[in-house]
Amino acid sequence: MSTIAPDDFRLPPSLEGGEPRLLIMDVDSTLIEDEVIELLADHAGVRAEVAAVTEAAMRGELDFAQSLHARVQTLTGLPISVIHEVRRRVRLTPGARTLVRTFRAQGWPVAVVSGGFTEVVEPLAAALDIPYVRANTLEVEDDRLTGRVLGAVIDRAAKAQFLREVAADAGVPVERAVAVGDGANDLDMLAAAGLGVAFCAKPAVREQADVAITTRRLDRVLDLLGMDPVPVANDDGSTPLA
Numbered sequence: 001m002s003t004i005a006p007d008d009f010r011l012p013p014s015l016e017g018g019e020p021r022l023l024i025m026d027v028d029s030t031l032i033e034d035e036v037i038e039l040l041a042d043h044a045g046v047r048a049e050v051a052a053v054t055e056a057a058m059r060g061e062l063d064f065a066q067s068l069h070a071r072v073q074t075l076t077g078l079p080i081s082v083i084h085e086v087r088r089r090v091r092l093t094p095g096a097r098t099l100v101r102t103f104r105a106q107g108w109p110v111a112v113v114s115g116g117f118t119e120v121v122e123p124l125a126a127a128l129d130i131p132y133v134r135a136n137t138l139e140v141e142d143d144r145l146t147g148r149v150l151g152a153v154i155d156r157a158a159k160a161q162f163l164r165e166v167a168a169d170a171g172v173p174v175e176r177a178v179a180v181g182d183g184a185n186d187l188d189m190l191a192a193a194g195l196g197v198a199f200c201a202k203p204a205v206r207e208q209a210d211v212a213i214t215t216r217r218l219d220r221v222l223d224l225l226g227m228d229p230v231p232v233a234n235d236d237g238s239t240p241l242a
Contacts, residue, residue: 014175022172026181027114033091060184065153076147095219097232109170160188
């Protein structure tokens with residue numbers, strides 16, 4: 001693992017040349033500045049409790065699926081209107097628009113995969129023109145959260161599997177995939193890609209990734225790849241998605 005710097009990073013041979021590349025990113029604390037489950041927990045009055053569990057899970061100290069079920073259970077009874085409020089609070093990470101726009105301008109595939117929730121991730125992806133999306137889905141009954149998720153949890157193995165599925169569908173070799181994430185739940189995905197980028201990540205992730213970016217600008221990924229950015233105005237994370 002090396003920290004991003006002009007003189008100490010070399011692009012893997014599998015990612016050289018002009019053939020299409022695939023970009024796949026984690027969402028919470030990577031594509032966006034926030035942890036969505038913590039924003040939801042604000043409304044349940046349990047943010048501190050949930051944030052502590054999130055931190056432990058992202059450091060790899062807790063099983064992700066078990067920790068997610070425990071955190072989601074604290075949201076039991078919240079009205080679904082809270083989800084709409086949380087969507088409005090989400091802040092894109094600086095440089096996110098430029099990174100995505102540059103890949104999409106080349107006609108190259110972009111994907112997001114999240115241990116968070118489709119209710120927030122899917123509209124976010126649509127606003128950014130990201131065609132491949134996978135996340136957990138919150139169960140709702142009578143317009144309130146039940147405290148459960150539907151189906152299997154998107155854990156580290158599921159993230160790596162989604163990378164392989166997207167690569168196959170897009171016709172891009174996995175070796176030409178660039179994966180970006182910050183937590184232990186991203187480790188399998190980072191290892192499976194041709195280039196695994198730890199983005200402002202937990203220590204265990206920085207140690208195991210191919211390269212680490214330590215400044216909170218996602219368009220630094222383009223520096224690694226030697227790509228000229230397609231600039232987006234006001235790409236500082238402060239402007240609304242709409």
